[in-house]
Amino acid sequence: MDWWDFLLVVVRVVGVFALLMVVTVLLVWIERKLVADMQNRLGPMRAGPHGVLQTVADGLKLFFKEQITPAKSEFLIYMLAPALSVITAFLMFLVVPFARPFDITLGGEVRSFTFQAMDLNISVLYVLAISSIAVYAVVLAGWSSGSKYPLLGGVRATAQAISYEAAMGLSLVALIMFIAVQNRGGDVMSMAAIVDFQAETYAATDGFLSFLNPIITRVPKWFILPQVIPFVIFAIAGVAETNRAPFDLVEAEQELVAGFHTEYSGMRFAMFFLAEYINMFTMSALMVTLFFGGWGGPFLDTIALSGGPWLAAVVSFGYFMAKVFVFLFLFIWIRASFPRLRYDQLMDLGWKRLIPGALLWLVASSLALAIRQFGLPWT
Amino acid sequence: MMGIIGDLLKGMGVTGRQLIATVFGDGMITTEYPKEFREKPDRFHGRHVLNRYEDGMEKCIGCELCAGACPARCIYVRGKENPADAPVSPGERFGFVYEINMLRCIFCALCVEACPTEAITMTHLFEMSTTNREDAIYTKTELLINEDGSANHMFPDDRLANLPELLKADGWMRATAPQGRVEYEGIPGWTPSAGVGLRPPEVGQSGDAVAAPDSTVPTDATSLGLHSDEEQ
Numbered sequence: 001m002d003w004w005d006f007l008l009v010v011v012r013v014v015g016v017f018a019l020l021m022v023v024t025v026l027l028v029w030i031e032r033k034l035v036a037d038m039q040n041r042l043g044p045m046r047a048g049p050h051g052v053l054q055t056v057a058d059g060l061k062l063f064f065k066e067q068i069t070p071a072k073s074e075f076l077i078y079m080l081a082p083a084l085s086v087i088t089a090f091l092m093f094l095v096v097p098f099a100r101p102f103d104i105t106l107g108g109e110v111r112s113f114t115f116q117a118m119d120l121n122i123s124v125l126y127v128l129a130i131s132s133i134a135v136y137a138v139v140l141a142g143w144s145s146g147s148k149y150p151l152l153g154g155v156r157a158t159a160q161a162i163s164y165e166a167a168m169g170l171s172l173v174a175l176i177m178f179i180a181v182q183n184r185g186g187d188v189m190s191m192a193a194i195v196d197f198q199a200e201t202y203a204a205t206d207g208f209l210s211f212l213n214p215i216i217t218r219v220p221k222w223f224i225l226p227q228v229i230p231f232v233i234f235a236i237a238g239v240a241e242t243n244r245a246p247f248d249l250v251e252a253e254q255e256l257v258a259g260f261h262t263e264y265s266g267m268r269f270a271m272f273f274l275a276e277y278i279n280m281f282t283m284s285a286l287m288v289t290l291f292f293g294g295w296g297g298p299f300l301d302t303i304a305l306s307g308g309p310w311l312a313a314v315v316s317f318g319y320f321m322a323k324v325f326v327f328l329f330l331f332i333w334i335r336a337s338f339p340r341l342r343y344d345q346l347m348d349l350g351w352k353r354l355i356p357g358a359l360l361w362l363v364a365s366s367l368a369l370a371i372r373q374f375g376l377p378w379t
Numbered sequence: 380m381m382g383i384i385g386d387l388l389k390g391m392g393v394t395g396r397q398l399i400a401t402v403f404g405d406g407m408i409t410t411e412y413p414k415e416f417r418e419k420p421d422r423f424h425g426r427h428v429l430n431r432y433e434d435g436m437e438k439c440i441g442c443e444l445c446a447g448a449c450p451a452r453c454i455y456v457r458g459k460e461n462p463a464d465a466p467v468s469p470g471e472r473f474g475f476v477y478e479i480n481m482l483r484c485i486f487c488a489l490c491v492e493a494c495p496t497e498a499i500t501m502t503h504l505f506e507m508s509t510t511n512r513e514d515a516i517y518t519k520t521e522l523l524i525n526e527d528g529s530a531n532h533m534f535p536d537d538r539l540a541n542l543p544e545l546l547k548a549d550g551w552m553r554a555t556a557p558q559g560r561v562e563y564e565g566i567p568g569w570t571p572s573a574g575v576g577l578r579p580p581e582v583g584q585s586g587d588a589v590a591a592p593d594s595t596v597p598t599d600a601t602s603l604g605l606h607s608d609e610e611q
Contacts, residue, residue: 037401038394040408337394338387 004106016117020093024277028055031332038336065266072146082271085137089278092130095123095191096285099295100316102309124189128169131241135161142260153259157250163350168237170358171230174365181369195294198222224291229361231291233354238283245335284327295320419503424486426504427479428524435526437467438498439474448493453483481507482515503547506539
């Protein structure tokens with residue numbers, strides 16, 4: 001660890017921060033535009049061409065707004081809750097690799113420049129842990145506001161988080177088990193390792209399907225193919241975890257005014273808003289990383305050889321953003337299409353469908369893996 | 380279970396179709412309003428104007444029938460004897476004071492129906508917001524159209540003062556003769572208002588050969604299609 005390493009860490013962290021801010025600004029605009037288009041409206045049109053700068057304008061406006069504090073609030077917690085929500089949102093993205101790493105010579109030493117703020121060997125656990133802490137921000141904001149609707153929103157957040165985090169964790173257990181068996185002792189939960197593993201392609205078969213080999217050997221081993229059900233559960237739980245429609249009971253406007261952030265104004269509200277969109281982006285990025293090969297895509301090695309590793313990094317970042325945008329589009333599309341779930345339906349879906357489904361898949365998947373590794377018990 | 384998924388996909392199909400229609404087709408319903416003005420329906424009830432005859436005489440005779448017909452009691456009229464040397468209107472009296480309180484007006488056009496001389500008609504202008512209550516009371520200064528047929532506006536330099544809208548006649552249709560002439564008896568036609576003149580009749584109305592909207596009121600019965608009526 002010398003100064004160059006330190007500098008690289010700083011560059012990476014600042015890079016991730018900048019990426020998330022830019023993505024949020026664009027994402028808010030994209031969401032408003034897409035929802036407007038789905039409702040035959042124009043959407044924001046005034047600030048900048050087609051309203052691109054609308055988010056910036058809104059942010060500036062919120063920056064100058066008065067910060068109203070309710071008289072009955074628990075001031076310290078009331079003030080810290082938005083910070084907690086935005087900090088956890090930033091922290092969660094740190095482990096996501098978003099472009100192809102390359103080697104760089106600095107200070108006479110070859111170092112690997114990764115597009116990922118840090119690669120933990122427990123990344124998946126880390127993500128689950130941080131997303132649980134993020135719920136505390138909502139709960140504490142609701143409780144400390146000293147007002148009844150935010151409190152109801154906070155209580156709902158607690159129940160929702162418990163029901164959906166269990167399903168999310170269980171769906172990832174099956175995935176991790178699958179990786180552990182396939183990866184033969186390598187890093188199991190490191191995001192970089194997961195992406196590298198998915199970059200491999202399927203081996204050629206010599207059976208009657210061998211005429212398909214030119215295609216099969218080009219298909220990457222994305223985990224979506226063997227692990228569809230965990231993906232579906234993870235996606236549903238991800239929408240619920242980010243408190244977005246149709247699972248936005250926490251801030252249900254028609255019932256709870258604005259839910260947990262009713263009493264927040266100005267930049268404190270803006271922090272919750274920022275956190276929501278960062279979380280949405282992170283969830284999509286996690287789906288891409290865990291199930292759709294991360295930044296992986298066709299021709300990356302060829303590009304790295306002919307055009308240089310920088311170009312490969314840029315192209316892989318393009319692949320990553322394209323994949324993430326597909327899921328962001330789905331998030332927005334779902335929000336524009338479906339009404340909010342009733343509270344009992346939310347609980348029903350969590351406890352009676354997703355958790356049993358994840359458990360069943362876990363059992364079935366582990367049986368299949370065991371049989372594949374050790375053979376059938378009677379042979 | 381499959382039923383639910385099918386329903387969900389159906390719901391997303393609806394929004395997806397609207398997205399495609401809005402982006403690639405003609406699904407967009409809203410317009411960017413102050414930049415782009417929409418064509419209003421013919422019978423739109425907008426701000427009133429007080430009309431003149433072609434020779435410049437005011438049509439209003441100060442009879443106060445509009446004020447009587449007004450359900451919102453927003454019209455105040457005071458008539459006055461026409462000065463013999465310089466008459467303002469062709470009749471005995473003229474509208475000396477004419478005020479409409481736009482805060483009260485419900486734009487029902489009963490005043491237009493009540494008017495015996497078609498002096499008051501409605502136009503297509505609806506941008507009438509003001510910053511104080513006094514500006515909402517329109518007097519003859521704003522309501523009366525000029526002798527050249529142009530209309531007045533309280534704030535003509537305002538960005539939203541869409542003056543051409545004031546020249547678009549309302550669609551109120553009279554079953555009786557316009558201007559009370561004998562040869563128009565029983566012929567329905569568009570009322571000439573705001574210096575616009577007659578409009579072509581709509582489907583189902585008799586008299587299919589009326590002068591173009593921007594020409595003056597026709598004077599002979601032939602151009603009104605009287606003969607074609609007789610043939611029927």
